[in-house]
Amino acid sequence: MSTNLRLDIGCQTHPGQVRQRNEDSFGLPPPNLSQETLAARGYLYLVADGMGGYQGGQQASQMAVQRIMQEYYQDTSPDLEHSLARAIRLANAQIYQEAQRSPELQKMGSTVTAAVVRGRELLVANVGDSRTYLVRNGLARQLTEDHSFIAQGLKQGIVTPDQVEKHPYRGVITRVLGGGPDVQPDFFREQLQAGDAILLCSDGLPNEVDDQQIAATISRSRTAQEAAGRLVNQANQHGGRDNVTAIVIGVDGRRPAAIAGLPSWLLPLAGAVMAVALILAVLVMAWRPTPGPLSAVSPLVTPGTTALATPPMPVATVATTAAPPLMATTAAPPLTATTTPSQTLSTGGIPTETGTGTPPSPTATPTPTPRTPTPSPTATPTPMPVYPRPELVDPPPDATLSGKRTFKWKWTGEWTGNLGFELQMSTKEDEDFVTVLSYEYYRKNDENTFEFPSVEIDTLPWLANKSGPCYWRVTLIDTQTKDTLVSSESRPFKPANPNPCDSCPCDKCPPRTGTRPECCDMCCKNQ
Numbered sequence: 001m002s003t004n005l006r007l008d009i010g011c012q013t014h015p016g017q018v019r020q021r022n023e024d025s026f027g028l029p030p031p032n033l034s035q036e037t038l039a040a041r042g043y044l045y046l047v048a049d050g051m052g053g054y055q056g057g058q059q060a061s062q063m064a065v066q067r068i069m070q071e072y073y074q075d076t077s078p079d080l081e082h083s084l085a086r087a088i089r090l091a092n093a094q095i096y097q098e099a100q101r102s103p104e105l106q107k108m109g110s111t112v113t114a115a116v117v118r119g120r121e122l123l124v125a126n127v128g129d130s131r132t133y134l135v136r137n138g139l140a141r142q143l144t145e146d147h148s149f150i151a152q153g154l155k156q157g158i159v160t161p162d163q164v165e166k167h168p169y170r171g172v173i174t175r176v177l178g179g180g181p182d183v184q185p186d187f188f189r190e191q192l193q194a195g196d197a198i199l200l201c202s203d204g205l206p207n208e209v210d211d212q213q214i215a216a217t218i219s220r221s222r223t224a225q226e227a228a229g230r231l232v233n234q235a236n237q238h239g240g241r242d243n244v245t246a247i248v249i250g251v252d253g254r255r256p257a258a259i260a261g262l263p264s265w266l267l268p269l270a271g272a273v274m275a276v277a278l279i280l281a282v283l284v285m286a287w288r289p290t291p292g293p294l295s296a297v298s299p300l301v302t303p304g305t306t307a308l309a310t311p312p313m314p315v316a317t318v319a320t321t322a323a324p325p326l327m328a329t330t331a332a333p334p335l336t337a338t339t340t341p342s343q344t345l346s347t348g349g350i351p352t353e354t355g356t357g358t359p360p361s362p363t364a365t366p367t368p369t370p371r372t373p374t375p376s377p378t379a380t381p382t383p384m385p386v387y388p389r390p391e392l393v394d395p396p397p398d399a400t401l402s403g404k405r406t407f408k409w410k411w412t413g414e415w416t417g418n419l420g421f422e423l424q425m426s427t428k429e430d431e432d433f434v435t436v437l438s439y440e441y442y443r444k445n446d447e448n449t450f451e452f453p454s455v456e457i458d459t460l461p462w463l464a465n466k467s468g469p470c471y472w473r474v475t476l477i478d479t480q481t482k483d484t485l486v487s488s489e490s491r492p493f494k495p496a497n498p499n500p501c502d503s504c505p506c507d508k509c510p511p512r513t514g515t516r517p518e519c520c521d522m523c524c525k526n527q
Contacts, residue, residue, distance in 0.1 A: 005192070007043065007117065008250035010225030012232040016204060017240030023050035023057035024202045024245040027065040030073065037073065042080065042118025044072055045247050049111045049130050049202040051176070052099075056108025060095050064110045064177050067091035080116055081187055082480070084125050088112065088177070088185045092127075095178030100456055109178035112185075113144055113200050117249065122190040122198065127183055128176050131206060133214065134190055135197040140215035143188045146203075147175035181437050196251040197227070204244030208235040224248040388413045390421070390474040390488040393449070398469075401457045402496030408451040409474045409488060420479040423452050425472050429490050433473060450474075457495070469494055 015022040027046035029038070048064040050057030071087035091112075099105045111128025124132045126144040129151070133140045145151065149172040153159030159167060177183060197218045206214070209231060217234065221227035227248045235244040393408040395401060407423055423437040442452050471490040478485060 005117070005119065006252035008224040008252075009045075010223060010228035010248045010250075011246065012225075012228040013245040014232050014236060014240070014243070016243050017236050019243060021058065022243045023061055024048065024204070024243040025050070025058075025061035025065045026200070026245050026247055027069050028247075030069065033073065041073055041083075042116045042121075042123075044069060044084075045115045045117075045198075045200055045249065047113050047130050047200040047202055047245050047247060048177075049128065049204075049243065049245070050108070051110065051173075052105065052108030056099075056105045057110070059098075059105065060108040060110035060178055063095055063098070064091045064112050067094055068112065068114065080118070080123055081125075084114060084116065084123065085185055085187070088114070088125060088127065089183060092177040092179075092183040093181065096181055099178055109173075109176040111147075111173065111176055111202070114185075115198055115200055115249070117192070117198070120192045122192050124188040124190070125185040127185050128173050129203045131199075131201055131203070132188075133199040133201070133211070135199060135215050135218045136193065136195070138215055138219050140199070140211045140218070142211065143190065145186060147186075148173050182435065192251050194252055197224070198249040198251070199231075200247040200249075201231070202243060202245045204240070204242035205231060205235050205246055207242060208238040208240065208244070218248060221248075224250040387476055387486045389486050390450075390476060392472075392474065392488050392491050395491075395493060397491050398493065400494045400496050403457060404454045405457055406451050406453050407455060407472065407474070408445075408449065410448050411450060411476070412448050413476075418478050418480050419485075420477055421450060422475045422477055423455070423472065424475055424487070425470055426490070427470055429471050429492070433471075433475075433487075433490075435475075 009028065011026055011028070013022060013024050013026060025046075025048045027044070027048075029043050029045075033041075046065050046068060048061035050059070050061030050064075052060060068084075068087045068091045071090050072083055075083035075086060077083045077086075095108065095110065099108050111126075111130040113126040113128075113130040113132045114124065115132050116123040122134070124143050126132065127147065129146040129148045130144075131146070132143045134143055135141075149169040150159060150164055150167060152174065153167075153169075154161070154164070164170065175183065199214065199218065209217075213234065214231065217230050218227045221230060225248075227250075228246045231246045231248070232244050388411065391410040393410060395405060395407070409421075411421075413419075421442045422435045423442075424433040425436050426433040437452050437455065442450055444450050469492045471492050473488045473490045475487040476485045477483065
């Protein structure tokens with residue numbers, strides 16, 4: 001199957017019928033990318049839905065789109081999932097750090113959904129409840145999984161479909177960009193087929209338009225831009241309670257506009273007529289004599305498409321080139337047998353000399369001597385590197401921590417580019433450690449000294465419900481495989497302001513119905 005694709009791109013965004021401003025953002029591949037970059041990295045599309053008030057929400061979604069797009073195309077890793085994950089995590093760190101610096105932006109955050117199209121391969125990622133759909137054969141299938149209380153409740157059976165519309169936690173998002181110092185996106189992969197369509201959207205669309213109507217609208221639209229515009233209009237007609245954004249990507253092979261408006265029961269008949277016409281055309285061409293050698297056939301250019309040299313724009317139709325798979329492998333060259341010129345192999349596999357002379361006497365036929373097998377060489381295993389343990393320096397043991405603190409350590413190992421450190425904490429001395437700051441945040445002071453500078457102890461999400469004693473350590477990891485290589489010894493500390501809700505009487509979150517102390521509500525919100 002050819003990997004050549006023509007992509008028809010359409011996009012639309014609107015503040016909706018209730019909100020005054022639009023906090024959604026979307027991104028398309030930059031217009032200055034080279035053909036080589038597009039062939040290697042593919043086409044990246046993004047939709048982000050900001051939150052935290054107009055200033056915070058709009059800034060967070062714009063920051064997410066700009067940073068992810070920039071970091072993804074600057075990365076050179078052949079593993080596109082690794083590149084996209086790194087870009088999303090860096091965007092999360094930037095939003096989180098900006099929120100910590102500006103009191104008016106402390107509640108800002110953003111969802112994001114991303115789609116990379118390279119050849120016939122589709123790579124999708126998401127954080128939050130912005131979605132990516134694949135529309136195929138008239139059906140819409142949600143590829144992403146919402147990071148929301150409702151989605152988790154439906155999956156676990158504690159929320160029923162009838163409760164969704166009026167559930168008090170309907171708008172609660174469980175994973176967002178900027179919600180903590182690090183974030184883990186989910187990834188999904190698909191193989192594209194001719195006639196497919198991809199939809200990226202903020203939650204303002206599926207909250208108003210169901211999956212069946214989404215599929216019908218895209219299938220009946222003549223272009224991707226028409227589909228995106230109609231979807232946004234339908235969301236507004238159904239109430240438009242939120243900002244709504246849609247990017248529609250039509251894959252080549254979508255049915256022609258000439259039959260796009262036909263009823264579904266006529267489509268098989270139309271297809272049969274087209275097939276008969278094609279057969280007749282082939283017979284006519286076969287019957288006509290050819291006066292000479294066939295000339296080279298010019299590439300087909302359809303109206304509304306542009307050459308690869310023209311990058312995709314919001315409403316443009318883009319043609320992509322054949323691209324390698326997301327993870328390319330190189331085949332080993334075949335083994336070649338060689339022979340010595342002065343020898344040939346007999347049917348018995350015994351070397352016999354060649355040349356002229358008196359043929360041997362029949363009675364002098366030598367008895368074949370069995371060949372002694374040559375033992376195969378034993379591969380010598382490559383020794384695994386041994387890394388020294390990091391040595392903790394500051395804070396000292398049993399320190400009471402609050403405000404901004406710098407965590408320092410020493411490490412005397414040989415440094416390579418794939419190594420990194422994580423700051424981890426636990427309420428137990430030697431187990432259940434969780435990463436509270438990832439390897440993007442540490443810095444190297446001198447040859448052997450490292451630190452996580454100015455860590456805001458009071459805002460670390462992990463410490464929200466913790467009282468002493470707690471433990472911290474530093475772990476050396478492989479940043480490419482995310483494998484743990486070696487950890488330091490753990491060191492105890494005490495949070496300066498333990499949460500009074502540590503003894504919260506709640507035994508289940510979200511809070512049960514009935515009268516509860518205010519402390520219980522606060523505790524459960526932090527779970």
